[in-house]
Amino acid sequence: MESLSIVLEYDLNDIDMKVNSFEELVIWQKAIEIGVEIYNISDQSPLKNDYKSRDQLIGSAVSISNNIAEGFEYNNSVQFVKFLGYAKGSAGELRSQLALLVKVNRVSEEKYLILKEELIGLSRQIKALVTYLKTKKIK
Structure with missing residues (x-):
């Protein structure tokens, strides 16, 4: 598994000072x-005419x-953790x-195999x- 410092590309001891947005x-x-890749796939045939699947796919990706x-x-670690859980669920x-x-x-x-690996990594x-x-219980 990648180290967290690689994941964030910051010194995590200073995350609250270095990550401003x-x-x-x-x-x-x-x-x-x-x-972006999901939008590109969604614009291609045959998916572009399958509106329900397309909307669900884009919705999950955007989520x-x-x-x-x-x-x-x-700006609260408890809330951030909660929403990160939602993001992971959407992935x-x-x-x-x-x-x-x-x-x-x-x-x-x-395309599936490439995206699958990207999503697993994410x-x-x-x-x-x-x-x-x-x-760390960052607030």
Whole structure:
């Protein structure tokens, strides 16, 4: 597992002084990258005409970055941990949706495997941050 310092690219002892906005968080940046890729996939055939699946897929992807941002903005580690849990859950939901869409030929196996690995990595990074926040009890 990656060390948490790699995940955040900061000295975690100074996280409260160094991280001034959620946009600085590597996990938020990665969630945005995944969201962009999901939008790109959603614009391609045959998924672009499957409106319900497309909306669910985009909703799950957007939820990851939004929950990271919302939790961070509370300026409270308890709330941040709670919303990081929601973000991690949305990453799992997105992986599940992609797995199904591969089976029904809406998403290519190649795209699925790439996104699956990215989402698993992101989930691990979120979990590492949650563990750190619970240990350090940052307010």
